[in-house]
Amino acid sequence: MNPKKILLSFTFILVTAFGISSCDDGINIFSDADDVQLGLEVSTEINNNSAEYPIYNSDKSLKNYIVNNIFNEILASPKVAKKNIYKYQLEIVDNDSILNAFALPGGPVYVYTGLLKYLDSEAALAGVLGHEIAHAERRHATQRMTQYYGISVLFSLILGENPSQLAEIAANLFVGLAFLGNSRANEDESDEYSITYLRDTRFYPGGVKFFFEKLQADGLVTGGSGLETFFSTHPDPISRITTANQRIQTLGLPQYRFSDNGTGIFRDEYQANIRSKLP
Numbered sequence: 613m614n615p616k617k618i619l620l621s622f623t624f625i626l627v628t629a630f631g632i633s634s635c636d637d638g639i640n641i642f643s644d645a646d647d648v649q650l651g652l653e654v655s656t657e658i659n660n661n662s663a664e665y666p667i668y669n670s671d672k673s674l675k676n677y678i679v680n681n682i683f684n685e686i687l688a689s690p691k692v693a694k695k696n697i698y699k700y701q702l703e704i705v706d707n708d709s710i711l712n713a714f715a716l717p718g719g720p721v722y723v724y725t726g727l728l729k730y731l732d733s734e735a736a737l738a739g740v741l742g743h744e745i746a747h748a749e750r751r752h753a754t755q756r757m758t759q760y761y762g763i764s765v766l767f768s769l770i771l772g773e774n775p776s777q778l779a780e781i782a783a784n785l786f787v788g789l790a791f792l793g794n795s796r797a798n799e800d801e802s803d804e805y806s807i808t809y810l811r812d813t814r815f816y817p818g819g820v821k822f823f824f825e826k827l828q829a830d831g832l833v834t835g836g837s838g839l840e841t842f843f844s845t846h847p848d849p850i851s852r853i854t855t856a857n858q859r860i861q862t863l864g865l866p867q868y869r870f871s872d873n874g875t876g877i878f879r880d881e882y883q884a885n886i887r888s889k890l891p
């Protein structure tokens with residue numbers, strides 16, 4: 613990673629992001645439009661990088677099913693406030709060895725086939741997607757960029773710099789984002805919002821913890837499994853299960869585990885419509 617190149621990318625962003633706005637949880641020098649623009653540039657870069665991010669296209673009905681029956685249903689929640697501002701879309705990355713998903717600023721969400729093959733209910737997938745949508749809605753990436761670089765640094769950077777190569781900028785930005793990672797507080801907030809969003813859907817609201825429960829049951833929580841897992845930057849699955857259970861109890865919802873088959877879990881549907889479409 614070349615720090616100068618990353619700084620250069622932020623210079624460009626700042627040109628379009630001069631308004632300093634503060635929201636509930638901190639200062640963000642970027643606007644919603646900047647989040648959308650950033651997400652667009654980085655997603656273009658990702659979609660053109662088939663070596664690292666091979667987009668799954670073998671069976672289009674897989675993505676269609678997830679988008680129509682899960683992703684869009686979460687977005688329909690009134691609590692997803694920026695759905696008309698952000699460009700929410702889903703892509704599947706064809707890599708069975710990665711149990712992960714990620715969101716870009718402004719709406720693009722990516723989920724790996726490795727994670728799709730590991731999960732075993734629609735509620736579990738809905739929990740992950742709700743979590744990723746929350747990262748975009750809560751603007752964790754641009755908030756983090758604001759904190760990391762500091763306003764004074766960003767202002768000084770615009771002097772004398774004139775970046776022009778957008779593709780390079782987007783690539784470097786993405787490297788920068790990956791480098792920074794999400795904070796524990798961001799992860800916790802996204803877990804909380806996932807529950808909030810899913811309460812407006814047909815899915816069990818606690819689905820976000822199912823992945824961690826399954827990891828734990830499979831003995832993959834402690835020690836290096838060699839797998840790159842969902843939220844690997846802050847792997848604290850046990851406490852996240854505990855926190856989710858507390859929230860579920862406070863809300864008066866049933867305490868289902870990942871292996872249960874209660875209302876809103878949709879295990880058979882996942883098998884028939886998602887898992888069976890992957891080799």
Ligand SMILES: [Zn+2]
Nearest residue numbers: 794799802843
């Ligand atoms: Zn996350």
